[in-house]
Amino acid sequence: MSEKTHTPLFHVSRRPAIPAWHAWAIRIGAVIIAMILSACIMGLATGQAPWNIAATQFDGVFGTPRRLWITGQNTAILLLISLAVTPAFKMRFWNIGAEGQVLVGCLASAACMILLGGKIPNPALIALMAVSAMAAGALWALIPAIFKVLYNTNETLFTLMMNYLATQLVAYFIIVWEVPKGSGKVGIINQTTEAGWLPVIGGQENLLPIIVGVIITALMFVYLNYSKHGYEIAVVGESERTARYVGIKVGKVVIRTMLLSGALCGLVGLLIVGGLSHTISAELAGGRGFTAVMVSWLAQFNPITMIFSSLLIVYMDRGAGEISTIYGLNHAFSDIMTGIILFFIIGSEFFINYRIDFVRRAGKEEKTNV
Amino acid sequence: MFDFISFIPRAVVQGIPLLFGATGETLTEKSGNLNLGIPGIMYVGAISGVIGAFFYEQSAGGNMNPVLAVVIPLLTCLLGSLLMGLIYCFLTVTLRANQNVTGLAMTTFGVGFGNFFGGSLIKLTGAEVPSIALSATSACFSARLPIAENLGWFGQIFLSYGFLAYVAVAIALVAAFVLRHTRVGLHLRAVGENPATADAAGISISRYKYTATCLGSMVAGLGGLYYVMDYASGVWSNNAFGDRGWLAIALVIFTVWRPNIAVLASILFGGLYILYLYIPTGTDLAVKELYKMLPYIATVIVLIIVSARSKKENQPPASLGLAYFREER
Numbered sequence: 001m002s003e004k005t006h007t008p009l010f011h012v013s014r015r016p017a018i019p020a021w022h023a024w025a026i027r028i029g030a031v032i033i034a035m036i037l038s039a040c041i042m043g044l045a046t047g048q049a050p051w052n053i054a055a056t057q058f059d060g061v062f063g064t065p066r067r068l069w070i071t072g073q074n075t076a077i078l079l080l081i082s083l084a085v086t087p088a089f090k091m092r093f094w095n096i097g098a099e100g101q102v103l104v105g106c107l108a109s110a111a112c113m114i115l116l117g118g119k120i121p122n123p124a125l126i127a128l129m130a131v132s133a134m135a136a137g138a139l140w141a142l143i144p145a146i147f148k149v150l151y152n153t154n155e156t157l158f159t160l161m162m163n164y165l166a167t168q169l170v171a172y173f174i175i176v177w178e179v180p181k182g183s184g185k186v187g188i189i190n191q192t193t194e195a196g197w198l199p200v201i202g203g204q205e206n207l208l209p210i211i212v213g214v215i216i217t218a219l220m221f222v223y224l225n226y227s228k229h230g231y232e233i234a235v236v237g238e239s240e241r242t243a244r245y246v247g248i249k250v251g252k253v254v255i256r257t258m259l260l261s262g263a264l265c266g267l268v269g270l271l272i273v274g275g276l277s278h279t280i281s282a283e284l285a286g287g288r289g290f291t292a293v294m295v296s297w298l299a300q301f302n303p304i305t306m307i308f309s310s311l312l313i314v315y316m317d318r319g320a321g322e323i324s325t326i327y328g329l330n331h332a333f334s335d336i337m338t339g340i341i342l343f344f345i346i347g348s349e350f351f352i353n354y355r356i357d358f359v360r361r362a363g364k365e366e367k368t369n370v
Numbered sequence: 371m372f373d374f375i376s377f378i379p380r381a382v383v384q385g386i387p388l389l390f391g392a393t394g395e396t397l398t399e400k401s402g403n404l405n406l407g408i409p410g411i412m413y414v415g416a417i418s419g420v421i422g423a424f425f426y427e428q429s430a431g432g433n434m435n436p437v438l439a440v441v442i443p444l445l446t447c448l449l450g451s452l453l454m455g456l457i458y459c460f461l462t463v464t465l466r467a468n469q470n471v472t473g474l475a476m477t478t479f480g481v482g483f484g485n486f487f488g489g490s491l492i493k494l495t496g497a498e499v500p501s502i503a504l505s506a507t508s509a510c511f512s513a514r515l516p517i518a519e520n521l522g523w524f525g526q527i528f529l530s531y532g533f534l535a536y537v538a539v540a541i542a543l544v545a546a547f548v549l550r551h552t553r554v555g556l557h558l559r560a561v562g563e564n565p566a567t568a569d570a571a572g573i574s575i576s577r578y579k580y581t582a583t584c585l586g587s588m589v590a591g592l593g594g595l596y597y598v599m600d601y602a603s604g605v606w607s608n609n610a611f612g613d614r615g616w617l618a619i620a621l622v623i624f625t626v627w628r629p630n631i632a633v634l635a636s637i638l639f640g641g642l643y644i645l646y647l648y649i650p651t652g653t654d655l656a657v658k659e660l661y662k663m664l665p666y667i668a669t670v671i672v673l674i675i676v677s678a679r680s681k682k683e684n685q686p687p688a689s690l691g692l693a694y695f696r697e698e699r
Contacts, residue, residue: 013697014695094470094691096406096470096474147677151674151678151680152677154623154673154677156406156470157620157669157673160616160619160620161673164616164663165663165666165667168662169663171662172656172659172660173656290478291474293470293471293474294471294474297471329490330485330488330489330490330493331489332484332486332489332608333486334482335481335485335486336482336486338478338479339476339478339479339480339482342471342475343457346461346465346467346471346475347460349465350465350467353466354466
């Protein structure tokens, strides 16, 4: 009892790099524990056995061809937004403005459809939509990037604000374009002419985002790992001083990467408006710009791994959504479940980066201390 | 003529939740934690208060004790937001996780938590409208001084609010004083600016980070409670709180991390938030949506000006967003 020096129970130290499979085993373990826990919580909430819950969940996500397509499409869209924010994150530029960048992309595509629909040939219209959506997204990302380079303005907070500017801008144009007047909705744009609607491949409108998702994933993987740009991004992210020392123009890299990030988000906006919703509303991004931050981080900024992390989030979201529909729970339930899973994975990262050594004491002393 | 006497009280009641949120977030950020979970925490604070009030109203039936009617929701609200603060601290301080990701996950979780339990309570009451009305509890929270009505414009502008509004101002002023003029405040700022140096000076980094972040969460949670019980007259409906949590984070930047400035700035933000109702736009409803951008534009401008002038005392805490690990310097 009179022990003067306090011996800690354990000692935490930074681990040297551990083998990749080891790290992934820890992460997958965390996901499994979280999934079991969430199934138990859902079991408690519904009065069902956890394994029944898990089965219902699986069925809700993959059960029918239609569900499978929607899951694929949701995953592809989330994956694309996550890929878009990844180069910026690798550079340690915390772009949490993907939500806004996607929305302005949606807005630009919708503007082209409404203002030019039927006036110019359809292929030209779609090309114009693509260009303007990507330009709009890029512009939305460029503004914070410029100030980051000029004055080192905090980009997390700036991009966050840009989201709300985008939301209000969309709200403004919805009222300008609303059909019928006073409804507060734009409705399906060009329903009869289908002008500016992206081509439906193989009779399945959900296929196009999936194809684009696969292509962009491959391109992004190559870009980040095997191109000079990707290398520069990695160096800037690791150490800005080193980058400057070896002659990389940091400002140029930041602006170029953010333009790319924003343009990709704008492209997602095009896919959403031109290919899926055919309308414009302020909820089109639906928080996925924020979710993408977590998806990208969960995958450790690796485009291939990101396929799985976005599928995981979509699985949780749609699975819990299915549970809440069947058992009459509130749909917000899926957000709680997603949150719990994220907490576990975020926490598991600690055990990858740090090692805990329990401090061994002499056997006798240990007994008296317990 | 612009109607200031009706405008100012409305701006104030809009501003009070933001003031709570901003004071809480300022305390948190001063310890070096950028808690993007504030929007979620405010939801959790609000719904925890609603749950407490709901069950008290159910059990008390008709004869409610006004003191208990205030204290129970207050305690449940503080408890709920404290738990959220603890989750955040455990992940970012003890486990040294990425703060941005943790914060966003907290917001997803918190908003979901609020809407889920809100929705469940609504189902429990079997009401036809998608909301719960706790008017009896709300009456206790929003009780005004009886003399306020006799004092004309003075009473309307200064005395027409429930007690939580004055609590918000008091907490902000106390927080500002503690941060600037006390040893504890000095230590806290040291932790946020340069944890390694603070650690060397014998300040317990984890303890300061935990305390500041949990206190900050509790203060922010009160903002949610004020919103439901006073501003919304005890009516909870899902997603009604909206994006006020993010606006509170914006307010922290706008006030360059000073809660005393936040007292007035929150009223300004509240005013900007509802200004569109007062600006005559005729039939052009669309322009009103553009006016709603004003608080965000103001924040962006302040953010740019502050970073461009780069005065030391107006900068974010130097280690904001970074986890501290003693063995890694």
